[in-house]
Amino acid sequence: MNKFFSVKDVPNIGEIVNEALALKAAPNAHEALGKHKMLGLVFLNPSLRTRMSTQKAALNLGMNVIVMNMDKDGWALETQDGVVMNGTTVEHIREAAAVMGEYCDILGLRSFPKLKDREEDYSEDLFNKFMNFCKVPVVSLESATRHPLQSLTDIITITENWSKPGKPKVVLAWAPHVKALPQAVPNSFSEWMCQAQAEGLIDFTVVHPSGYELAEEFTPGANISNNLTESLADADFVYVKNWSSYKEYGQVYPVSENWMLDNEKLALTNDAKVMHCLPVRRDLELASEILDGPNSLVVKEAGNRVWAAQVVLKRMLEELSK
Numbered sequence: 001m002n003k004f005f006s007v008k009d010v011p012n013i014g015e016i017v018n019e020a021l022a023l024k025a026a027p028n029a030h031e032a033l034g035k036h037k038m039l040g041l042v043f044l045n046p047s048l049r050t051r052m053s054t055q056k057a058a059l060n061l062g063m064n065v066i067v068m069n070m071d072k073d074g075w076a077l078e079t080q081d082g083v084v085m086n087g088t089t090v091e092h093i094r095e096a097a098a099v100m101g102e103y104c105d106i107l108g109l110r111s112f113p114k115l116k117d118r119e120e121d122y123s124e125d126l127f128n129k130f131m132n133f134c135k136v137p138v139v140s141l142e143s144a145t146r147h148p149l150q151s152l153t154d155i156i157t158i159t160e161n162w163s164k165p166g167k168p169k170v171v172l173a174w175a176p177h178v179k180a181l182p183q184a185v186p187n188s189f190s191e192w193m194c195q196a197q198a199e200g201l202i203d204f205t206v207v208h209p210s211g212y213e214l215a216e217e218f219t220p221g222a223n224i225s226n227n228l229t230e231s232l233a234d235a236d237f238v239y240v241k242n243w244s245s246y247k248e249y250g251q252v253y254p255v256s257e258n259w260m261l262d263n264e265k266l267a268l269t270n271d272a273k274v275m276h277c278l279p280v281r282r283d284l285e286l287a288s289e290i291l292d293g294p295n296s297l298v299v300k301e302a303g304n305r306v307w308a309a310q311v312v313l314k315r316m317l318e319e320l321s322k
């Protein structure tokens with residue numbers, strides 16, 4: 001593996017989940033693999049889980065880590081080509097990425113979408129430029145359209161919390177929010193779950209109010225509904241997440257019904273486990289009674305971020321040592 005950007009970078013989901021669970025059982029089994037290798041984690045936006053879990057994963061593999069909070073500590077970055085840099089930007093991504101590639105064997109990058117121009121965000125221009133110019137393997141720490149370390153974590157968490165016969169019914173359920181949030185987490189969750197469904201591991205439904213359709217490229221084979229009550233019936237896992245509109249890009253439409261998952265709605269499910277990538281706004285996106293109750297997996301899920309990051313870094317280190 002020399003890039004981890006989307007589900008397409010993983011040939012088989014079942015296999016990578018098993019490898020991650022083996023790392024969870026023996027976290028330090030490969031601590032010689034990363035010796036004298038440097039991981040650079042570059043953040044253009046805030047992070048708690050991705051930052052800490054990816055550092056921990058690298059340390060488990062014997063790597064060294066440098067964290068660069070580009071948004072706070074770096075020079076203002078120019079990403080467009082062909083502009084005279086006589087304004088506020090100080091350094092071009094061509095030099096910045098290339099220099100970071102000089103210091104690091106593997107780089108991770110977090111860059112959120114601006115939610116202004118759909119074409120610009122969905123072109124993943126900044127991420128692609130970073131990958132091209134740094135010349136080392138790159139792990140997405142969440143880009144404009146995807147969050148693959150989160151989605152890999154989520155299928156790991158579903159797998160280890162499912163022991164019944166047959167496939168679990170997994171439901172991605174839109175939730176309310178006060179702000180316009182990216183589609184990266186739901187896009188990514190959906191593309192990973194659609195692939196897991198194609199591998200015969202789960203059954204997958206996406207439910208959202210009309211107007212919040214995800215881009216079709218992320219939902220191949222998904223059952224898509226606008227009816228929350230119907231979709232929750234027989235659900236084994238409910239993945240709660242808000243996102244802004246893709247169609248009317250970045251818009252937040254008023255939604256008349258109450259879409260926040262609470263115990264009353266949870267009672268419609270098959271005693272479903274509830275997941276969220278975090279951070280979560282209590283009693284706006286998801287009821288406290290669920291977060292504090294026995295069905296919530298959110299903290300265990302965040303814990304599993306380590307094994308997702310570790311399996312990706314392990315595969316990259318193995319490729320580098322060939």
Ligand SMILES: NCCC[C@H](NC(=O)CCC(=O)O)C(=O)O
Nearest residue numbers: 142179181182184185277278279
């Ligand atoms: N990395 C995990 C999610 C990041 C982001 N959430 C946020 O920006 C929350 C902001 C707030 O609640 O104000 C999202 O939904 O894509």
Ligand SMILES: NC(=O)OP(=O)(O)O
Nearest residue numbers: 047048049050277278
């Ligand atoms: N879920 C997630 O990516 O969390 P952070 O934004 O805190 O890294």
